[in-house]
Amino acid sequence: MLIYKQTFFKLTLVFIVIFLESCRQEPLLKEPWRPLFDGQTLHGWTVKGGTAIYEVRNDQIVGTTVANTPNSFLTTNEHFSDFILELEYKVDPDINSGIQIRSNSFPFYQDGRVHGYQVEIDPSERAWSGGIYEEGSRGWLHPIIGDKKASSAFKQNDWNHYRIEAIGDTIRTWVNGVPASHLVDERCDSGFIGLQVHSIGDNQQEGSEINWRNIKIIIDSAARYSQKTPLPPVITKNRLLHAEAESGWQLLWDGQTTNGWRGAKSDRFPEKGWVIQDGELIVLASGGAESAAGGDIVTITEFAEFELMLEFKLTEGANSGIKYYVDTELNKGPGSAIGLEFQILDDARHPDAKLGNHEGSRTVGSLYDIIQASSDKHVYPIGEWNRARIISTNNHVEHWLNGKKVLEFERKSPEFRKLVSESKYKDWPDFGEANSGPLLLQDHGDRVAFKNIKIRPIVNESL
Numbered sequence: 001m002l003i004y005k006q007t008f009f010k011l012t013l014v015f016i017v018i019f020l021e022s023c024r025q026e027p028l029l030k031e032p033w034r035p036l037f038d039g040q041t042l043h044g045w046t047v048k049g050g051t052a053i054y055e056v057r058n059d060q061i062v063g064t065t066v067a068n069t070p071n072s073f074l075t076t077n078e079h080f081s082d083f084i085l086e087l088e089y090k091v092d093p094d095i096n097s098g099i100q101i102r103s104n105s106f107p108f109y110q111d112g113r114v115h116g117y118q119v120e121i122d123p124s125e126r127a128w129s130g131g132i133y134e135e136g137s138r139g140w141l142h143p144i145i146g147d148k149k150a151s152s153a154f155k156q157n158d159w160n161h162y163r164i165e166a167i168g169d170t171i172r173t174w175v176n177g178v179p180a181s182h183l184v185d186e187r188c189d190s191g192f193i194g195l196q197v198h199s200i201g202d203n204q205q206e207g208s209e210i211n212w213r214n215i216k217i218i219i220d221s222a223a224r225y226s227q228k229t230p231l232p233p234v235i236t237k238n239r240l241l242h243a244e245a246e247s248g249w250q251l252l253w254d255g256q257t258t259n260g261w262r263g264a265k266s267d268r269f270p271e272k273g274w275v276i277q278d279g280e281l282i283v284l285a286s287g288g289a290e291s292a293a294g295g296d297i298v299t300i301t302e303f304a305e306f307e308l309m310l311e312f313k314l315t316e317g318a319n320s321g322i323k324y325y326v327d328t329e330l331n332k333g334p335g336s337a338i339g340l341e342f343q344i345l346d347d348a349r350h351p352d353a354k355l356g357n358h359e360g361s362r363t364v365g366s367l368y369d370i371i372q373a374s375s376d377k378h379v380y381p382i383g384e385w386n387r388a389r390i391i392s393t394n395n396h397v398e399h400w401l402n403g404k405k406v407l408e409f410e411r412k413s414p415e416f417r418k419l420v421s422e423s424k425y426k427d428w429p430d431f432g433e434a435n436s437g438p439l440l441l442q443d444h445g446d447r448v449a450f451k452n453i454k455i456r457p458i459v460n461e462s463l
Helices: 002-024 242-246 414-421
Strands: 045-049 053-057 060-064 072-076 083-091 097-104 115-121 132-135 139-142 160-167 170-175 178-184 192-197 209-218 261-263 274-277 280-283 297-299 306-314 319-327 338-345 385-393 396-401 404-410 448-457
Touching: 060 072, 060 192, 072 097, 083 097, 097 132, 097 160, 115 160, 139 178, 139 242, 192 209, 306 319, 306 338, 319 385, 338 385, 404 414
Parallel strands: none
Antiparallel strands: 045 072, 053 060, 060 209, 072 192, 083 160, 083 209, 097 115, 097 192, 115 132, 132 139, 160 170, 170 178, 261 297, 274 280, 280 448, 306 385, 306 448, 319 338, 385 396, 396 404
């Protein structure tokens, strides 16, 4: 019995020693960090946007503000999709800055303007460091509001550490180890990383600096090294963003129900032809004819002056449209309801692209059968989301496609009426001249998906 107890005691000691030794060892899952900055040169980086000064000093990248220049960005030549990024920075208290991630610069988008997600560096009293902003586009996606722990994590006049995880549609940030943002957004899944030197105002002196060091990234199986965060996600799909809510935007579709919509020629939403799946409002394929299945749908509310934006996704050869100032009483017969139309079309495969009052006036982004959209528009490939925007105020109308204005016109003008007289709508009295009307999504018998449908009504005191 004594021998048994001694043996058991020795084995227990061995297991305890092994356990303690294993605790002192490095984790089995070693993080495969890779440096983005070699500490000596700016090799692999390019300046975009403005003309702020970037140089290397003491193993650091130093950015210096310059007067009379827009925002400047030192960007990686390499693009990244899923990754974990860590870095340290120190910033003068009087300047704003940020870290661009999954960002891009395209000639078709605002003449190459840098746009994309930005993790904020904010030494001001607002203290939104670690929040997520979209540079050159939607503005604030995840501001640091009501989170005292996150807003107080930034250290003034000292080095700060950021951890940024971009995995799938989720972006999460930490400031000095404190969780700051948890964003779920589908807009962009790839792009460069950039270090911003913000432009300065007339009342600011040039020469302020921001320093970055120890810039490293994980790109191989990044999801395996992701950290948990207690923050609830801020989901942008079919929801109003912070800046949108503050500036009067409204959701036209809640992403889940048919509330606010009905059939264009019915007081109910269609029982067939339309489905809601994964936050997408989808008109189903039914042979390519107008109103072949469920028919068009319209908003229950009518609008006079407005700014409308939504995203749409085409399938091969698909045809659809967004109509406005729709008169649902004008045409009770077969076919689509009547109104001005932002054309949605697969230009490369649908024969309508070569038709119209002038060839091309039925292409995507055009005012259907009346005015052709600009030929230098940019359209994302089939299966990807495109962004439509329509602005109508004081009879001036603009069509925008993927951030670029593709046409404009004046409703009720002699020029507009002449174009209508040359179109298929020549026999419709006062076509497109209603003072108000519902908005319409067209069922043209092809599968097309919509999401993020939002409107900002414009109040015109002169009406």
